[in-house]
Amino acid sequence: MVHFVGAGPGAPDLITVRGQALLKEADIIIYAGSLVNKELLEAAPSHCRIYNSALMTLEEVVDVMIQGEKEEKKIVRLHTGDPCLYGAIREQMDRLEEEGISYEVCPGVSSFCGAAASLQAEYTLPGISQTVIITRMEGRTPVPEREKLRSLAAHQSTMVLFLSTGLLVQVREELLAGGLAPDTPCAICYKATWEDEKIVWGVLDELPELAERAGIRKTALIVVGKVLESEYELSRLYAADFTTEFRQGRKDEGQK
Template sequence: MIYFIGAGPGDVELITVKGQKILKKADVVIYAGSLVNPDLLKYCKTGTRIFNSAQMTLEEVLEVIKSSDSENKTVVRLHTGDPCLYGAIREQMDELDKMNLKYESIPGVSSFCAAASSLNLEYTLPDVSQTVIISRLQGRTSVPEKESLRSLASHNATLVLFLSSGMTEKVREELLQSGIKGQTPAAIVYKASWKEEKKVICTVETLSKAAQENNISKTALIIIGEVVSKTNYSRSRLYAPDFSTEFRKAK
């Protein structure tokens, strides 16, 4: 069997129990070495063959999977965070489908969850934002025009940007041109949940300056929105005394 496992954001204890159990019994592990915490490999049993996919092409990864599966080996493809976000797993699964190889996905904790935990944020505050947009700025890899940052930012929802911390000046420009005010709260979280985690609170206007002053240019999330300030939100109606629910009558 082949398992796609979300390794979590960095902290080795943030892999799921199920993911850890499968990792411990794996015969072959192909891990995203540029992003996954290598300490997770300590869970592997003695003799496990380990490959770093940062140094491999898709075709090379597939060849290892195919040959290992033909030997009835348990194969783990270990991706950072939750691989459903920017994990490049669909292209792998499509090829495995063509080869009639069985696989299963084990979800993980995404870095956008770890970043919120680090900052003690709630992305969806009543009367502030009830929508979270997860996206990235166009760089070497294109983004559909309808999903340009300028277009998405115009909704004034909470924005969480992956793969954009090396282009903070461009992010700032796109946000301002969308109509977002320069004083809108923002945050940058570098390597959320890792020992070397770094978090910076700033504004849209000071975003690029904050990144430069803290030497952050990769492996970081950018969060934009009023939720960062944690103020001016309404109390949840669910727990309000005058609000009836299936389990409690209003007082």
Template sequence: MIHFVGAGSGAADLITVRGQKMLQEADVIIYAGSLVNEALLEYKKEDCKVFNSAYMTLEEVIEEMKKAEAQNKTTVRLHTGDPCLYGAIREQMDILDDLGFKYDYCPGVSSFSGAASALNLEYTLPNVSQSVVITRMAGRTPVPPKEEISTFAAHHATMVIFLSTGMLEELSKKLIEGGYEPNTPCALVYKATWPDQKTFVCTLETLAKTAADNNITKTALTIVGDVVAHTNYDRSELYNPEFTTEFRQATKSSHN
């Protein structure tokens, strides 16, 4: 059996209970060493074999899975955050389907959730933003033309931008051209939930300078949108005494 496991956003204790149990029972662990906290390897069995996929190709990862399956062993493929985001898991699963190997997928805490916790931030505020766009800039790996980053800006939704810290000047330019105001609130979160986490709140026009001034060149998320300022939002109707829900009836206006 092969388990794809989300390691969480950084802090070792943010792995799920299920994911921790899978690590403890694994005979083989193949972990994304460039981003996964190595403290998680302390959960492994003494005789567990460990491979760092930062130094491996897809073919080499699959070969180790084949060896483990041939010996009826359990493998954990440990990815950063939640591997449904930029985890490159589908290409592995397709090969495993062709090989007839069984696998499952244990979700994890994404770094975009970790970044929100670092800022005590709510991405969706009533009458400010009810949508979150998770995307990245085109770099060495392209993005589909219809997902050019400037096209998202016209919606003024909350944006969480991965894998783009080295291109913040271009990012700001494209988002302003697309419709965001230069003074749109932004945040940079470096290594969310890790011990050396850093957060910076700025604006779209000062984003690149903020990163440069603080030597932030990688491993950071960029958050763009008015929710960063968390002002001028409406109260949630869910807890409004004048709003009827499935569980309670509305009462008289609190102003009466």
């Protein structure tokens, strides 16, 4: 059995209880060494064999899994955040299925959630944005034409950009071309929830300069949107006159 486990956004105590239990029982751990907090590996038993996938190809990762399965070992594939976002797990799962090896996924707290916590922000504010677009700037790996940043920016929704810190000049150009105003609030979240976390606030027009002044060149999320401002509408869910399945709304005095 291979367990794909989400390591969480960085802080070692933000892995799920299930994920930590799987680490404690693992015979083999293959972890994404470029992003996963190595403190998490301290939970592994002394006999556990540990591999850093940052130094490996897909074929080498799969070979370790296949050999571990032959040895009847418990294997943990430890991915940063939640494996479903930019985790490249589908290609691993397909190889495992070809080999007849069973697997399961243990979800994790994504870094975009960790960033929101560090920013003390709500991505979906009434009257401002009810949609979160999670995407990245096109670089060496292309994105579908319909998902170019300028097209997505036209929605005026909250945007969270992964894997784009080294392309901030292009990010700014694309978002401005998509209709976002130069003074649209933004934040750069470097290693959110880690001990050396760094948060930089500003506006879209100065995005590359913000990162440059802070010395941030990688391992950061970019959050863009008016939800980072202070003005918004109150939620109707908790309004006194709003009736729900659990609470009867009250009419204001003078209403019939």
